[in-house]
Amino acid sequence: MNISSLKLAMLYAGFAILATICNILAQDICSYLYDGRFYIIISMFFGTGIGLVVKYLLDKKYIFKYKTHSLKHDSQVFTLYLMMGIFTTLIFWSFEFGFHYVFETRKMRYLGGILGLMIGYICKYYLDKRYVFRKV
Template sequence: MKLALVYAILALIATAANIGAQDLTLRVYSGHFSLITSVIVGTGVGLVLKYVLDKRYIFGFQSKNMVHDGQTFVLYAVMGVATTVIFWGFEFGFHFLFETKEMRYLGGIIGLAIGYVAKYHLDKRYVFRTEAI
């Protein structure tokens, strides 16, 4: 139960960083493709922050060196492709259905919540697994 609570708190932090980065990007840049640019920036910020938080506080993972850490991050990102499709599907779906920034962000938050539940199981099984000795 404690792990689920910690994971939920860290997911909220990463979600806030993602949505905040999107909003900041839209405030700074309003040109062509500004919406997709903001979503990509938010996704990147959320991905890196969530990796650092999950690695340390959820899985207690220690990489062997920088190369190993880089390989682990790449695997973490690859496992996030399907969950990113869920997140983006909700965010853009809400954008096109409701046509407001607030509803787009709500869709993003719902998509991230669903995606993070799936991502935990993928990460536990494939990314931060403990090797048999």
């Protein structure tokens, strides 16, 4: 692994950590504001959305250095990014729901979410590199 690859990997990991913090924080805020029926699912949707937008903006600009030509083009790229994220979101949610089911605590649910996000982000990098931010 050369220096530029190591730098890219560290930058990607840092952005994944930042997006994970945004995701979990958004979930926690959502759970605090609403603790009624389906609060876990609602908070996970909200957190996922926040994390997705943060990660998209950082990946596009700093990881893949991808420039869009218009709002329409950016919307198309984001839609593709979102589609690749569906698979990785299933990984993340499986871990978070699994930890919630097994341990029945908020902290362990979030730990499961963090582990799922770590695995998902590794997969997502390769999907995004190949299908979303490809040089045409």
